[in-house]
Amino acid sequence: MTDLDRFIAGLPKAELHLHIEGSLEPELMFALAERNQVTIPFASVDEVRAAYSFSRLQDFLDIYYQGAEVLRTERDFHDLATAYFDRAAADGVVHAEIMFDPQTHTARGISFDTVIAGLLSGMAEAEARHGLTAKLILCFLRHLDEEDAFATLKAAEPWLDRIAAVGLDSGELGNPPEKFARVFAAARAQGLRLVAHAGEEGPPDYVRQALDLLGIDRLDHGNRSLEDPVLTARLARMGMTLTVCPLSNLKLCVVESMEAHPIDRMLRAGLRATVNSDDPAYFGGYIADNYRAAAAGRGLDRDDLVALARNSFLGSFLNDDEVAGHLAALDAYVEGDAA
Ligand SMILES: Nc1ncnc2[nH]cnc12
Ligand SMILES: [Zn+2]
DSSP states (O other): OOHHHHHHHHSOEEEEEEEGGGGOOHHHHHHHHHHHTOOOSOSSHHHHHHTOOOSSHHHHHHHHHHHGGGOOSHHHHHHHHHHHHHHHHHTTEEEEEEEEOHHHHHTTTOOHHHHHHHHHHHHHHHHHHHOOEEEEEEEEETTSOHHHHHHHHHHHGGGGGGOOEEEEESOOTTOOGGGGHHHHHHHHHTTOEEEEEESSSSOHHHHHHIIIIIOOSEEEEOGGGGGOHHHHHHHHHTTOEEEEOHHHHHHTTSSSOGGGOOHHHHHHTTOEEEEOOBSHHHHTOOHHHHHHHHHHHHTOOHHHHHHHHHHHHHTSSOOHHHHHHHHHHHHHHHHHHHO
16 A cells, blocks of 8 residues: 555545445345345356446446345345445545435335435444444436426425435436426425536536526536536636546546546636545445545645545535534644654
8 A cells, every 4th residue: 555545545534426326336236135035137246347347327327226126125225324334434434425316216116214214224323333424315316207306305205304415316418407497496495405416428508507407506526517618617616516436437438547537627627626436336446446546547646635535525514513623633634644
């Protein structure tokens, strides 16, 4: 392990873009398939990993929704969550805002309550075990219609005090943010914060729609915003947080190589960029791997890495006192490391 690797692993950070279903490692997939007597179309863990080769977002989504079929019981969601939190804590994550896709499960007859109860008990265990705090982001699947999203928001009603935000994920092209303007307004009226995937594969106009028609508080990915200098300047001016996912971008061919990743261009443009893992079981790395890959590919220095970690707290949905506490701990870590 190099000095920089060690520095990255110990750097206190928040993870703001993580799909819990995307943290399902092949080993756990097999264990849950066996526990629940579900057949999966793979003979071995190696065969599963070999199938993880994607040339665009939809290739990944097809296999990701298939993988989620092994998740059946509250205990499954609990085990999925604790496996992620254990791994994240080892990477210096002290706070995580995790997304879940209820429609992937309710469409298979698994109740919303089963899913969220398992995730919440996993979150409680992570806090007890690691002191790692977490919040939940309920994502609507954008390939489905707005009516289905409204039904999901309705199912969430008894749990609204345990949900920080709603988000928008799944296939972006052909499913613009405008399709979900009313359900986002309803979520806002119920006191939820708003995030959306935009500008991952979709054009800058989808990012503009996410700002103007959804009123998002945070932008997931946002890479293609850089194609539009006026939009880039607007995002910088408004202090919008971008939850960028370097290894995801590489695996889904959003960038040609890590050497071509725009993470440093984002920072230089004044954007509040953060680094996250998206779907770590599918994209070959957890959050520290993403920091390391971005640092190696783009020659990021310690100041850049600290800026990214700082942005992760500033862009979180923690309150001001909590953010200040995390920033003080981050400063202490950097000073201690320099000493
Ligand atoms: N990177 C991604 N983009 C859109 N939807 C997703 N669901 C899980 N990961 C996703
Ligand atoms: Zn994502």
